[in-house]
Amino acid sequence: MNWIAIGDISDIPLRGARCVKTPIGKIAVFRTAENKVFAIEDHCPHKGGPLSQGIVHGNAVTCPLHNWVISLETGKALGADEGAVRTIPVRNDNGALSIALENLTLAAAE
Template sequence: MSWIDICGTEDIPLRGARTLKTALGCVAVFRTAKDEVFAASNTCPHKGGPLSEGIVHGQSVTCPLHNWVFDLNTGQAQGEDGSIATFPVRVEAGRVLIDAAKLLARSAA
């Protein structure tokens, strides 16, 4: 894996997200109430809703447009036929790192 530093954990709102713009599209980086950090596609496959503007609850995010709920571990929609891409992240010394190799392998958004 090729880890790159993208921000500090405090740069992501608690129970919120920020968007990482890449050449291949936007990735949402989420922070849960328990300070867990996840990264996933920012686009809901149902109607294209911006997941970074959704509600983060537990280890899930709810799309702001039509309430689809996605597991941030797997990307799978709960009770729906759909999923979003997820990306490996880790936190070191208060900094959020994402696997750049996975970003490069991602199809265009």
């Protein structure tokens, strides 16, 4: 896998996110209260809202536009909502974060 360095975990606040611009579009990188790191496409499958500006809770984020809840683990909408965003592999090497832009999978296809 081709890993691309994107910064340090300390660049992302607890229960927050940062955006990374890539050739495939914006990727939102999230840090949970438990210091887990996830990366997904930065657009809600509903109306394209910026997920990086949403509220992180547990291993999910709530879209700031229409309150859809998206799993950071699978990229799938939770509850009664349907849709998904791609998840991006993230590596945390003692705080140094990298993402892999190869082998992208669409969670809905699983």
